[in-house]
Amino acid sequence: MSQNIHQPPKSSAKEPSGLRAGLVRITALLERPAWRITFTIIGITFLAVVPLLNLQSYYMGVLCRILMYTILAGSLNVINGYSGQFNIGHAGFYAIGAYASALLSLKLGVSFWLALPLAGLLAMLVGLVVALPTLRLRGIYLAIVTLGASEIIRLIILNWMSLTGGPNGLRGIPAPVLFGIKFSRSQQYYYIFLVLSLIFFFISKRVINSRIGRAWISIREDETAARSLGVEAMRYKALNFMYGAFWAGIAGGAFSPYFKFISSDMFTLDEGFNILSMVIIGGQGTLAGPIVGAIIVNFLTEFLRPISQYRMVVYALLIIAMMWLRPQGLVGASRSVLAERNIGLRRRRKPTAPAATAVKGDS
């Protein structure tokens, strides 16, 4: 009707230059199906042959941790980045998963391959229990509840001596066995983490690009509008929380037989913040963000080992710098309310099309 008044903006309004141009070209290339499949195959093959390089077990250990944290950060990102809920107690669900799989195999002799999904399901149930009373809470209030829940879980684990061994933790968690192969060293365990991580990202990508993912994103962008369109916000927020908790449980369930020893001080709030920092640094609301974040934070942890506790200061500075300079994270979902959510240091909003100036005055 009014095309005569308003022309659609041209997509190639501004030619980017330099590094940005390169990145744009590469992403454009990656968007072509043929290239995407090729790159995925090359990438997976590369990841699959890494353990054959006979790296020192220290390096394999770092790689295993990175892979595990991609699941943890990725699942937290599904909550914080895609539905806009704010969970900072992800370590709680991680702990539930770790203890569930450890206890199942130690006390009941359940095979790892059965204990792992059970660990995920238990974490998911706990996620539901945490989510139900908090569905009406937003932002900082929800954050406080998740923080509390995470501490409660840790304290229960610490004090339930007869079940969890209290401060002594659980030791001697048996390594998983598949077709006679025992996954006891990090060279072998690497494959468990790799496969789980691939499954996680495959499933999450599909869920996020489906009706469910669209509902989550609509809640993040504008909950009132989403509800007016028939999106059952409470239900989808709870589902979202359960989905994130499930995968944190899976990561935990895979972690305990890998490390063979777990204790409650591995699942403190610091751990929750650690996972959160990966999501924030990498970029909320993008699939690749948590991967980048997990790699950067884990390498930093290794580089900063000499200064031990003081590395937390470096993380804090890094997060402040990120919030200031690039609130949407390195990979960056700049096309979202997430990009606006900086801590009030600076409002950056670039007009992306001439028409944008006309809209400024209202809303």
Next chain:
Amino acid sequence: MAYILEAKGICKYFGGLKAVEKVDMRIEEGHIFGIIGPNGAGKTTFFNICAGVYRPTAGRILFQEKDITGLPPEAIARLGIARTFQNIQLFRYMTVLENIKIGFHIRTRSGFISAIFHDRRYRDEEAFIDAEAARVLEKVGLAAFRDTLASNLPYGLQRKVEIARALALKPKLLLLDEPVAGMNPLETRELSDFILRLNREGYTIVVIEHDMKFVMSTCDHILVLNFGQKICEGDPATVRRDHAVNEAYFGKGLVMGGLS
């Protein structure tokens, strides 16, 4: 005559403020129903009660003879009432197409399993959404802006995206909260024509509006609120002649050649 939406004795108090006081309303199927009144008359509050955002202090809302009082907005949307907002509430960082796709939420059903395995239902539903979204875009004349970010559109077009998104629900009743606010006369005319066309296609429409010319030329039936109370109801001609309405809009005194 079948009434599609009925309000019976609706009251809404915010503390001591009587935002809406004993308002009755009956909307006939196929009508364009206008709700007008000065600023602060309680129009939007009343509207939000119909859409489930607020629960009324007293009174009942019936939709197709079914009591929907106190149902949450998402349940009301599912029954077939779609709405737009006074301050445009688009998903600003999504493209126009993505905005409209959310509107198909209640018309599709696929869950986790379908999404993960891309089974037949998922593929059928996504194809259905793509085709229907294209149709809706064509209908409101936004096909050219399919991939534009909603926040980058000019005001008038953003309003249309909101209407398109509501149409995606395939509603039986369309609630429009000040659809022409901030539009120039040309855009207003266009939107008026568009609303009349939707009405001819069978949509029953409720419009809150300030723009008298728009209301008088578009609506079949008008309800006038002032200070939360109904002061007049009837067809445009009746409302135009009504003394209380003129008083509410122009104040007391020697209005219209000493009618008082």
